[in-house]
Amino acid sequence: MTDASAERDDSVNHVDAGALTALPKAELHLHIEGTLEPELILELAARNGIALPFPTLELLHEQYQFTDLQSFLDLYYANMAVLVTADDFTDMTRAYLRRAKECGVRHAEIMFDPQAHVARGVELATAVNGIAAALATSVADFGISTELIAAFLRDESEGSALEVLEELLAMKAPIIGIGLDSAEVGNPPSKFIRLYKRAAEAGLRLVAHAGEEGPPSYVEDALNLLGVERIDHGIRAVEDRILVKRLVREQTPLTVCPLSNVRLRAVDTLAAHPLPQMISAGLNVCVNSDDPAYFGGYVSANFEALAAEFGWDVATVELLAGNSIRSSFASVARKAELLAELAAWRAAQG
Ligand SMILES: Nc1ncnc2[nH]cnc12
Ligand SMILES: [Zn+2]
8 A cells, every 4th residue: 555645735635534434425335245244154153053164263364365256255155154044144234234334324235145045045035034124123223224135146047046036026025126246257247138127127226246357348238238227346447438438428326345356356456446547537436345344344444445545535535425325226315314414524524
């Protein structure tokens, strides 16, 4: 990391860590299974009598060094073995909401991976009901409005995704939309045209991971072939000037996850992250934590690392928080409430 403070212009209104955690924000790119902290993994393993390959905190911590997306996914899926009962899913979700509250998150759109649980023999209803129980009281318990998104595994078949989607619809699962995640390269959006068509027919909102490790053409295809409203990551879009122009013109939300990108080596260092370039280009970007238990921090940690690295001022973090709120699937009234909170935060910064 470069020493951004050495280059700071004191006339610029920099933001301190306290202000960044108080900043009212929405988190739009968050995998609930990626919030399973090592301590909770061990606790749930003990509760469910599951023998883990890495049975101590020390051994588990040693596994958190990733070379790419797949090396992370291997551990992420293995650790899900501890999620057995609905209470396990509820506890995991509540633990996230507790931490999100400390980060100033006021609205969260939470992805879960239904196929990953069904494949382990966990009933779909167990996962859905467990997560939904925590979300049902998120406003009362944590002051956070929430939505749930079912993310489908792009390295599985479209048929498998369609089967699970039909089951979710039949059980009236409280999902607002669908997403697409897991191993990107070699699994283009074109594999999932029927899935997204079915979800759109069912009135669901559409998002997809694209341009994390995959090429800019995956971002374009997610828009053109799947009709997504929001792109998760999208950082490789910057490699295609014409695509950037389109994304700026259409103000397509890109849910960027900087610490994730560094830990999964999508970028070499935070200093080399394209986010400042994306902001300058006029792209509709926001900051998110992706899988915070694996990538060194929750959403405030992302803001803090970025603000330190790039010497951000109040106006920049306000823009990013505003983008997160405006790009959410929250109601018009809720967005207005959160934007008013953001304006109050701005006024308090002087
Ligand atoms: N960053 C990520 N990219 C793709 N799939 C994921 N599943 C959980 N985190 C992911
Ligand atoms: Zn993700």
